[in-house]
Amino acid sequence: MRLSAPIYHLKRKAKRLSREASIPLHDALDRIAATEGFSAWSMLAAKAAAVTPANKLFPQFRPGDLVLVGARPGQGKTLMSLELAVEAMKSGHRAAFFSLEYTQRDVLDRLRAIGAEPAQFDKLFEVDCSDAISADYVVKQMASAPRGTFVVIDYLQLLDQRRENPDLTVQVRALKSFARDKGLIVIFISQIDRSYDPAVKPCPDLSDVRLPNPLDLKLFDKTCFINNAEVQFRAAG
Structure with missing residues (x-):
């Protein structure tokens, strides 16, 4: 149906x-x-x-990948990221969701909304909504994570909202290096600039990523952009 x-x-x-x-x-x-x-x-x-696109997308990820998932509000970027996390857990990997946007209850409600009951994954799924989330914080929390762990950071533009945190580029570089060293898959949920016009192109792309502070977007190995149920996936190069 x-x-x-x-x-x-x-x-x-x-x-x-x-x-x-x-x-x-x-x-x-x-x-x-x-x-x-x-x-x-x-x-x-x-x-x-x-029948979610996550079924087809997840097999294209490799340990060490740094991935950006972007969309305008209400287009399903958080649900897509959670669907990918579910695919990882179905494959026997751990998943962690770090959010500066939602509460733990919000995240679990969204997990249930895609048909996944948190209890079914036992200790495979971790939610962290600390106000202290930064690259250093994620590295510390994931220090003992096994290879293949799927990490979601919600969201990119909030990482450097605290003045004491390093610049966004420094944090993303640190997480890229950490992901490669540990063999993790790290997903950044990203906002899209309000100037994006779906009448001009069906999906946003890297040029539409909202960047209040400078960031080298070439740091991302793969991207996934969503708009009106259309999903565009690209690998760097």
Whole structure:
């Protein structure tokens, strides 16, 4: 069965329904699922997860890769990153999600929204929402992480928001070196500049990445840009 809209649009619709009807979000999600022909949101999410682009993207990543996932707000970049983390865990690897944007509850709710129950991954999934997140912090926390661990940083532009942190380029270089030395896959979720016009090109690219501070984008080995359910994946070179 084909969904009437991408799952992140359906989830947004459910949130709106929850507010307007004053019902719990899980009830609103189930109602939206019913309109799509499913008895519960968990079944809809499982169906969507089975056909997600993450299934095809994950095998293209290699230990040591530094990856940028970018999109405008509401286009599914966080869900895509979590779907990739789920693929990693299904393969037996650990995954860690560092967020300066969301709470742990927010992250776990989004994990459930894509049909993944946190408990099913036991100790494979770690969420860290510390205000102290920086390159040095991630390196310290992941010092004993095994090869193949999938690390998501949410998000790129917030890494140097604290004056005491090094410049963004310094932090990204440090994480690139760390990823290669340890054999980790590091994903940076990235904002896209408001000047991006989908009428001009279907997906944003590196030229559209919002950079309040300078950063050499050639540091990224691979990129994944999303807009209106279209996904464009590219490897450097």
